[in-house]
Amino acid sequence: MTEPRVRPDPAFALLGLYESALPEVYGYLLARCGDRVLAEELTSETFLGAVAACRKGGAPPVSTGWLIGVARHKLADHWRRKAREERGLRLVHEPDAHDPWDTELDALRARQVLESLGAHHQAVLTLRYVDGLPVGEVAACLGRTVNATEALLTRAKAAFRHSYEEKGGCDD
Template sequence: MTEPRVRPDPAFALLELYETALPEVFGYLLSRCGNRTIAEELTSETFLGAVSACRKEYAPPVSTGWLIGVARHKLADHWRRKEREERGLRLVHEGEPDVTDPWDAQVDALRARQVLETLGAHHQAALTLRYVDGLGVPEVAAHLGRSVHATEALLVRARAAFRRAYEEKEGRDV
């Protein structure tokens, strides 16, 4: 009688990668959310989610790049949760922005980070995925669970909100 073959747990590959991937995943999340506590929570969620995902029958090979992809999804989920919470706490009424006015000012990176943190979660998510991660509008739409047209409109509103807040902050800092 032959002994049954046991498939090794694919999570062991993740465990081997953990030491080298942890700083990269954490750094990725911290640079995008700007909050150490949130980045730590999201890093934890990323690795827990990765354990579940790598155990699925047709899971891709475990790598640092794959973990960064999982982290990107966890960050988008975080922004969606934050947006729902904010929406539940207050009613937001935004006018349509004037898109005919070009904005050619130089953007200071530190001020931009501070301004980005003051925006709503949905604007933070859209702007970060589009301009920090460099994703195209269809990819941003997929991450946010929106249509391409809705994402384009969101990006227009987010850029206008960012510009207003940036210029307001610039006026206060002078």
């Protein structure tokens, strides 16, 4: 009788990477959400999700870049959950001729304004302008069509503009 062969758990590949990747994943999330507790929770979810993904067939090789991608999806999932909870969507005014995206923004004020927006607006603006993803990838991260994402991006920019100007942002 032959002895059964035991395959090593593919999630063990994460152990070797954990210590070097942890600060990068946490830093990525903290820079985008600005909340230490939330960044810690999402970092934990990222590594748990990575373990589950490693155990599935056809998983990509484990790397820090791959973990950052998992973290991006966990953050997008968080924003979707938060948006569903908030659902009290406000009507946004039409954009005017002055677009703060074409000017220099005060970084601290911009972060405060971004954090004051709804989760759906935070998600689309962060993925598009902080992460620099093209609209198609933003749509994929948020589980929306490209057209719906472009419309959301337009509304989010208008909401950001309105709030930024309300806080004394754009100097004309």
